[in-house]
Amino acid sequence: MAPFKKIIENVKESIPGIDLESFKYRPVADEVREVDGNWKQHAWNYMDNYHIRFVHKGPGGLADAIDLETYTTELHQYSALQWAYARRPKEGFAPEQVVTRFKDPNDGDKRVFALWWFIFPNTTLNFYPWAFLLTSICRCREDLIGPGFTGSNIHWTKRSSTKETRSGSTNKSTLRI
Ligand SMILES: [Fe+2]
Numbered sequence: 001m002a003p004f005k006k007i008i009e010n011v012k013e014s015i016p017g018i019d020l021e022s023f024k025y026r027p028v029a030d031e032v033r034e035v036d037g038n039w040k041q042h043a044w045n046y047m048d049n050y051h052i053r054f055v056h057k058g059p060g061g062l063a064d065a066i067d068l069e070t071y072t073t074e075l076h077q078y079s080a081l082q083w084a085y086a087r088r089p090k091e092g093f094a095p096e097q098v099v100t101r102f103k104d105p106n107d108g109d110k111r112v113f114a115l116w117w118f119i120f121p122n123t124t125l126n127f128y129p130w131a132f133l134l135t136s137i138c139r140c141r142e143d144l145i146g147p148g149f150t151g152s153n154i155h156w157t158k159r160s161s162t163k164e165t166r167s168g169s170t171n172k173s174t175l176r177i
Pocket residue numbers: 051052055056175
């Protein structure tokens with residue numbers, strides 16, 4: 001059994017300057033979606049940044065918004081953290097919002113675009129400056145025959161955010177699973 005407390009400690013340590021109280025729950029119509037496919041395949045896809053340049057390609061896509069060359073995966077016990085620098089200088093977290101190890105020693109102005117935590121085996125915590133998204137993937141329906149899984153995307157958005165309805169693949173929180 002994964003030690004939840006330790007996992008959450010790692011998550012919190014990565015975002016020392018993010019006030020989670022500043023986010024509010026935002027219900028969305030398709031919060032729970034049933035998808036054909038194997039849930040393990042989706043979990044694998046989440047961990048595979050290779051697809052970003054094809055599935056989330058620009059213009060206006062995630063591939064445009066992040067510097068893919070800086071895409072980093074940290075392995076932790078029972079979890080993994082993925083992050084990348086924003087391509088544009090004004091986007092991403094303010095340096096004091098995230099842990100100092102993300103600081104580029106050669107360019108103090110670089111900002112982390114997002115933090116994508118994967119908690120083994122089926123949960124993701126996605127932190128953006130304008131939103132937080134929790135995704136849980138599971139094979140929940142007993143009557144499903146063959147591959148199929150249910151994904152729950154639960155959104156919180158920044159109370160003052162103007163990007164609440166932001167759409168397009170730049171905002172990974174709106175992606176379909
Ligand atoms: Fe994706």
